Amino acid sequence: MDATQPTPPTGEAPRARRRTSALTIPEQIANRLAAAILNGEFRDGERLREQDLAETHGVSRGPVREALRALERYGLAILLPRRGAYAVGLSLDVIAEAFNARAALAGIAARQLARREAAVARAVVEMEAALASAAELVEEPAGAAHAFQLAIRDTALCIYRYCGAGHIERALTDQVDRSIWGLMWRAQPLDFQTPERRRESLAFWTGILAALRARDEHAAERLLRDDIFNTRDRVLASLAALRGEQPDPALLMRDA
């Protein structure tokens, strides 16, 4: 409208720069609330009053409101206009199913990628780079957990990007932002805080990379799925310890 701005008002959006570890306040609150709901600190259907949450977390209601909308995206809260927010206590079964769905999708992506020779060649190059930066962080102290996780994620993204199925890639990347799985993924840095776990994960991905190089589609699928299943089982074990609940054993299978 007015041309007094130093930069044209329209044009290309800035590239979405990767946030290293600087979570915004609403994101921090959303993560803490999500953890509280998943741990069972809020009962299913319990009301979440904005003022209470604001005082508990030492901020005003503005960021809390934003965090509650984020929880709604994850399916962890129900927002009723003018009536407030209510916690949704997810059963361990639902959480297990989210991991299983992702394992299935990611497995398909890996298999499809392994079948495509040219795509494998390109993917492997990028994966090697990402995995190398992960390898540098393996023996660092706990602070490196998040950076390590990002490197591993970049490795995985290569598989989805080159698998040749746009809708699978889309579904997998959407999950990171919008689904329960994405929430769990954010909680995973706790999982990567010991060098042991980082070594283990790196070994898995080295194996996946080897399987892709060898064009062994079954090995690639199995390894990728097993890595997700392992995370699933760790997450469910810790949640089951916090709650009394036990997940349906049928959902802990590794052949979905």
Next chain:
Amino acid sequence: MDATQPTPPTGEAPRARRRTSALTIPEQIANRLAAAILNGEFRDGERLREQDLAETHGVSRGPVREALRALERYGLAILLPRRGAYAVGLSLDVIAEAFNARAALAGIAARQLARREAAVARAVVEMEAALASAAELVEEPAGAAHAFQLAIRDTALCIYRYCGAGHIERALTDQVDRSIWGLMWRAQPLDFQTPERRRESLAFWTGILAALRARDEHAAERLLRDDIFNTRDRVLASLAALRGEQPDPALLMRDA
């Protein structure tokens, strides 16, 4: 914490009552902004300044911020912390693909339902009731568009609910709230504002109901898909008229 409240602070969340037509202010703004982006009034990558939008819509920045988060959910905007919001101009191809994906899912649901005798019996009862209330609204003036749409939606939900595939039902209902398709669905009342269109839609659904009663899975699938394809083509035609763009003819096929 304190027991002075008239109602216990925890317990069952109130049932999500269907809002008849009272959209909250942020929802109204989100819808208007979405329409503006889809119509091409905002260029792809154009910056969306909170203050400008607030003044344009006659509210403060609070509701605008909330509307922008909603646009992000729909994939119509990118939000960069501390750097602002940017419009995402969706191509007609992307929109067409959203309808095609829904047509495929809904078609599968209809087919699965038709195969299950007991489920059909229960679904038909509910569908008849929903369709009857839609029929009452066919000849009303334009104000009945939204109520008619809700009745049609309830009819469709019966199919998804009884189709026997939880993940399909989940995906279809999620789309209503979270995807581009849901946005288009909200725009559809404009589509139902003439009695002609309402008659046409009612005829389709009467046919679908008949196909289900006859356990004709192919007819049910075809009719449901065609109804969605029809909507797709109307939406794309109006958008194509507003923009210069023309969608890829391959995406206008009816056999996806």
Next chain:
DNA sequence: TCAATGTCGATTGTCGACAATTGGAATGCT
């Protein structure tokens, strides 16, 4: 001339206060 650094304007993030609406309780009527 180019790179690094300091400063500044513009915009988003956050806050506290006020207004509007809801659900429930108390009240009055049949």
Next chain:
DNA sequence: AGCATTCCAATTGTCGACAATCGACATTGA
């Protein structure tokens, strides 16, 4: 007693103002 109505407290929704942060430009030095 049962039901409808009125009123009220509690909570969410909205607003305007202030603070924090980012990008761009100007300045300085090599």
